[in-house]
Amino acid sequence: MSTRRPAAPPPEIPGFHYVDVLGSGGFADVYRYEQELPRRQVAIKVMLADGAVSDAAQFTAEANVMAMLSSHPAIVTVLQAGVAADERPYLVMEYCPGPNLQVRYRREPLSVAETLRIGIPIAGAVETAHRAGVLHRDIKPANILVTEYGRPALTDFGIAATAHAPSEATGMSIPWSPPEAFGDVQRSAPRSDVYQLGATLYTLLAGRSPFEIPGRSNGTADVVDRIQTLPLPRLDRPDVPESLQEVLAKAMARRMADRHPTALALARDLQRIQAELGQTVTPIDIIDERPVAERGDDSDGGRTRVRGVVSIEPQAAGGASVDADTVLRGAVSIEPVDATVIRPPYSAKKADAPRTEISAESARARWPWITAAVVVGVAAAGVVAAGVPALLAPPEPQETTATIAPQDPVAVVPAVEQLTGEVAGDEVVFTWTNPDPEDGDSYIWDAAAIDEEPDPEVTEETSVTVPARGAQTCLTVTLRRANGTSSADETACVGG
Template identity: 35%
Template sequence: MAGQLTDRYVEAKRIAMVAMDVDASARDALIDGHVGEDAELAREVRWMLEAIERTHTATLPFAPAAEPPDLSGQQTQATAPRNYRILRLLGEGGMGMVYLAERCNEGFSQQVALKFLHAANEGSPILHERFSQERRLLARLEHPGIARLLDGGVMDSGRPFLAMEYVEGLRIDEWCDAHSLSLNERLVLFLKVCDAVEFAHRNLVIHRDIKPANILVTADGMPKLLDFGIARIIEEGGQVLATATAAHALTLAYASPEQIEQQPLTTGADVYSLGVVLYQLIAGRRPYQHLVTPHLLSNAIVGGQVLAPSRTLREAPADRRRPWRSIPADIDAIVLKALRRQVSQRYASVGEFAEDLRFYLARRPVRARRGRQWYRLRRFAQRNRWPLAAAGMVLAAALAGLTASLLALAQTRAAQRLAEQRQHDLERMVDFQQSMLQSVDIDAMGHALTHDERALVLARFDGAAGKTIDRTQLEQAFAGIAASGPAREALDAYVVSHALARLDKDFADAPLLAADLRQSLARVLLTIGSYAHAATELRQVVRVRQERLSDGDAALVSARVDLGEALYRDGQLEQAAAVYGNALPAVKKLPQADPMRVAALSGHARVLSAQGHLKQALDQQQTLYAGLAAHLPATDEGLLRLRRDRVETLTQLGKRDRARAELEQLVPLYQQTFGIEHPETLATTLTLASLLYSQDNEYERSLALAQDVAAIRERRLGSDHPLTLQARGLAASNEVRLALDPTTMAQVHERLAALIRAYRRVQGADNRHTLDAMTDMVRLLSKQDRYPEAIAMERQIVAGRTRTLGADHFSTLYARGSLASLLCGNGQYAEASAEGERVLAALRRQFGDDHPMTLATYDLIGRIETGAGRWPLAREAHARALEGRARTLGDTDAHTIESASRLYAVLLKLHDDASAKHVFATYLQPVIAMDPGSLNAGMRSVREEALAAVGPQATSSLR
């Protein structure tokens, strides 16, 4: 008898496992076919299926056994809230029961989903709090993809209730199967779910229980996210706030590893659950669905070994397979990235997850599979023994492929029947080939190009008779040549320029197609730093499209935005402003979050800021950000770039505390979203380094950050790329500030002179970065007391700034202030005073009395008057600088102490001991008492200036 029972159990389990692999609608027929007339065996199979299903979807902790469900709703009718009439039971879970009810109030009726706690749970304070938490969370979520909260409260009996929007629909997996949705249609539907979850995350709510049963699809195809019963609020650091109700509640089959391990949760938990839902939608079953006990299932989830959806589909029985025979590798990669064991290895946000799915639907490369192309290119360069020929072959092949793709694209436009599909395919190929040219490792290519040539020259030199040059000197000469320069010139001259020269001839009958190719190649020029050349080609693209397209055409707008960026990078600000201005009428008609609109408006604001129209630029940036923040995820690349632009504008306006507070958050966000070596991450890190340099005199930290960025850019872009030079320039600025002894100054002088030569060669004598480097050289010369040389160079800087920016631009005024300071140091007080007063008047007119530059100019005038011996005027100027700096920066700021030291010395000279004593006690004594070992280089210098101003005799006389 026992053997028969065991055999029956084994047979029932076998049939149940087979039935688990078919849709619920087909299970009854399959069971009947296996059990025949054995009704007892059929009951055993169905009981086992229900047990397995509960195991995989159970919500923990399990609720106490409740009374049998009231299908009619009569038992709760008498206790329903006022104005509600219960119709029938919709369902129940571990925490409560949900009824369909009718809300009748003041002449209207409305069907709602009425939710109560189980009677057995009403005595639980934890579940009461969780019920209240759900009401609070739903009240803050207004989104078409989230079931709305309509009412809620406590009945006279003390029993809490929620009245929610009644969603009449099917579970998302059942709806997809019932409507026979294709793979792409399922992805489009799933993206709507992602939009709802992302909205909840933006409102600092994490769902924690995303599963098909909580996603219903209405008859019109709109998914609704339900049941925020175990949702939680996200704190500022990104984790779920701990609460008294944070019991271990989860749906096991859809739970993330960190939920099972009861670790602190982030939005990554919802990303994982969405990954499970997507897996089920496309593969027909969940990961680990074959595991039948909670213990095995938990171990598998925590272990993180997920079978790819495509493999699950291939191994499924024939009657369980989807209409599609395979799942693309891109989808495999996306799903597996969402299901990574470690949160840090998943998508950083639901928005990033959805963006990758949109990339797939648009037939663009997905982020989940990035990195391989770069790896192959770098390995090729390292293996190549004859680099010149091989590199030429690779680049020529890429260019040939690009040309062939665009020719084929033109042919498909003529073929109406396959035009749309073919165009998408070819545009994807063009994008890939353009990105391959853009991602060429310039430095690696340059070293490969020069390595064998250097070896041949040295070998011939060693074999030649009558050598007159020392081999060591020859090696040093080779080492001094930047390898990236020849590589960039070769790529520009022999590949890109060669292709551009053939365009007019080869595409004479297709000018718009030629413009497409020209713009693609111009973007390559932008990437390698050939800004002027890129601008020349983009002007031609704009001209061709203007003649043949309307002003609002997307292709024309795209060319204008690219041209504006090229001109901005090349320092041609007036022309850049004009180009962006021509694009604005068309882009303002685009949707608010359209990438082209964001790029055009933020680019225009960036140019305004560079021109010195700071308040106008900031207003435009603030307005644009306010409109985008609600529609785009925080990690959107355009939104992040806009935030960085706003930081730079705030810095120039003197609002440096606000700028630094935002920047300290922005750098980690860039690193988390794009990686440490991404170009935008590097640019943001350099912005922080610049702020540290100019705000708090944190020269050591600023130098370290700038050197890190310079090293990465030199390795990836080459030593002469404008962006590399920009990072080296900021590093040199810090080195000038930190250089104290003659030996160090001489070394810094040599590096700075090489940098200025490189800037002049790459970007021209009047480029703003060239002039910035010259400004650092002026500062170094003045530290070496080489005033005539410094004054001569500063006059060149003033002339260059005036030519390119105008007489009243902030940078021009800064240069004039520097000239006044140098004249003062050289004893030319009359000219110095005239320059200082002109600068002060312009700064007060444009920025007001409290701008840091205005206060610095008051301090400068005080030093000029001190040098000239006009002590009352010196006291007036230094007192104004000190008062403003103390009020805006604080009593212990380095700039405040600097002004206090100078005013103190003047007061002693005027024998105003009472005022001197006040300045000493308020500002100087606290900084003198500081431990020098705890101060950065800037503050140590300020402390030393304070000590020098006070002096031992003056200190004793004031005590």
Template identity: 45%
Template sequence: MSSRPPSRPPRLPGYEYEQLLGSGGFADVFLYRQFRPQRRVAIKVLLSNVLDESVRRLFDAEANVMAQMSTHPSIVTIHQAEVSDDHRPYIVMEYCPRPNYGLRFRKERITVAEALRVGVQIAGAVETAHRAGILHRDIKPANILVTDYNRPALTDFGISIATGQGDDIEDSQGMSIPWSPPEFFADPPRSDVRSDVFSLAATVYSLLAGQTPFERRGQRNTASDLIHRISSEPLHPLERPDVPAELNRLLSIAMAKEPIGRYDTALAFGRSLQQVELSLSLPVTQMDVLDDRASGTAHSAEDDELDMHTRIRKVATVDPDSAGTTGPGTKRRLDPYAGVAPALGSPAGPGRAPHPGGVDGAAVGAGAVESTMLRPASSALGSPSTAPPDPGPAGGEWQRAQKPSTPAWPFVLLAAVFVVVLGVGTSLGVRHFLVPEPDPIETTQINVATQKPKAPGEPTSIDLQLITEGEGTDPGMVRVAWEPPDSVTQDDYYQIRWKDMPEGYADEYGVWREAYGRNSITLPIPPQLPDPCIEVRTVNPSGLASAPVEECLSTD
């Protein structure tokens, strides 16, 4: 809820106002009763004092995008978009009476089964939006409503953009920092479908953790603190005993710092959640995605499987088992994320391992019964189809003739090998325990020059770019970038800190922060200090550091 007082609900023909549902930065949401057809609807109304034309364009774009997507069962339905008599644009939406996940995840313990189900269903909605060319860019628990049928529904496409515009984001207003990926805070900010994958995974993480992914209990959690942790600190695994290791692994993949390390699509992330459901013996949640095969893509065995599950209006149900089909001619799938998160081992669990020899337990059991039924009690073990002749006076000679004789030479050879091994072992034991080894002869190296390790080169072109300004004791954020030295190697890394911090600031701002494999970092600015200076130095694996290079930030 917003801290400002709500606006006056407009008088809308055909609707009767009931109550306020919520308030945001630019709009209020009211509950109305529609006369024809009779139903309760949620109406989002833009504030009358919003004169920013870009906000009005975003509001209109939200109505168009949600109307385009609202046939999906996990996206809130849009009924109408108009302008009221007092010139305020409004959107008439499906009313979801149950508490949204933004209210629930901090107040109650959400089960693993529910979090997986929500993740799979919203992954289908996000994948549908992506296939229509739309990035959501604000996926978070509060934007997942719950319908009368207890189904999650994604809403608030107010800051969505076309997928082709992800590298040219001019306005980041409205983005929710706790669930935003690191590339949102880059210079310039950027986004693609993998950015929505990060936010969706962060939402699933929040449902299970009861807090946002980079929030730290007992520590300061300002916007600048969260941006720093999102950009540089690793994701802490969920410590709930009911969260399996494979779920922690897929969340770390989906929330990798670099987009290239994440799942390529929301569909791939949803399939991974379905595989966790399978491993936990939970009912597999169906994932609804846009069926775009009419565009001329080649058919495959998986497409044929999807034909059996087609729903309405070109929406197809994705079956998780279709991704793991095996049979003659199929190849073993490699793990494309082994470099992001370590593999967990063989997926085969107890009771699933195939029987040696390639036959299942039922076949072995049937074969054993058949052999027992056909084999006479007095016969030797052999083929079940071999039966002795009718015993007569010479029956004993026949059985003796059929009994195989065992040669003696294997036993003689085994005994000889045992004697040799015993003799060699005894000799080695006596030498080791009873005969002392001679002292090594001391030698001295002559005329060998010892070369002192060389320190790495200094970084160059230190650049400080102000991201946010601090207010009072709340620090701002600055992006520090530099150019690596000519002699840098892939094992070298960098250390960055604020120089000459006074007492009380040294422990937080004056410590060295490390950057591996990159030449930029985002840091909080020490508040209320005039023109603070940054130090950057190069460090090699042996611990030798270059001289620090200094650059000061002007606070004018």
């Protein structure tokens, strides 16, 4: 948040003691307080006393959205909300002591490894919001905080909107906004958030926003014109692999149809780059929305793998601003063995069961808000259950020092080729080829329009027929192996 204006005096809030100011924004200030019971540091966002009625409604909407989503490990946790004695609404949130990513990149660009470790969990958070029907609409470095455990956490859903309804909230962060935000009729869709996340990752690597050109005029009109007309400039860094240049260019394509169809698809591309570079692959956390009967078990050919709730990585976790080479989390260092952590909704009968990882592609139904909130308690219980035995167990030298060799959970799966479409009356027939067929291959395809949420389907054929959609019909196809790994997306469009 900006600190250009002085913050208003902090309100008196029962059960909390004021500590200091964290920042100030357009219609609210953020302070650090100490909560009395349980005793802990918290961040409290307080609306300005002269806020308009629309600002109050926006503030309330932000509180509700963040509460709905804050069970996700890469979204800042909301603890409570209320109205202070001076009638200013406030929102009590998890305190993230690390500098936000805007502060970090302005000091110096981040490494490729750290940028990937940040991008993947944040993409999982964005995917979770989209599955809940929420668009963030303001993803940028300043809105990614760092928790006490060094993990990135997305915050500030102040101008969020549902994916199916417009929002009256105004405001945008121009350097990270997609081209469609500047049209005569502003549009927002899940792929708009994908663009902003891509622009954020580009910024972390470049040390500046994507269309800011050093030594030239970078006023609002200049930046907007470049966003709308210029291709994405290449990152001038020899350590950035070509594959990452291509993934960022796809995420920030000017046409929405040319971008990754989902934040999850972007996360998987980032995982593949980690595997390509020989790095530990960061898990993706999303909610498993399928019925229990459809989740399979541990013997389904590797698609489902059980992993402990606590994982310890040799790198600083999640993009932390940590200089030390070692992060202490327990006695044994274990690398994650799957690419995607899909968290099942809470069940009282399953509360003590281990977390299950499923490399699933479907699961589009909305998960209940109450169930999502209760997952926090389950995850916390799992952490305690997994951590306490490791801390209390007597030391065994060989096991304590042993490290399970890292495994790349994402195999290199080739994308489909020769994806083309042919108009046949009021339908379009799309066909493609598989460059390296294997037993059990299937294809995930999605013909949603660019302003619609993705609605993928699965086929074992190399052809699908879809209804023609006005001026242009597009299809996105992903090759999926029998073990659950998948390729990058390929998209083709045909004029009507």
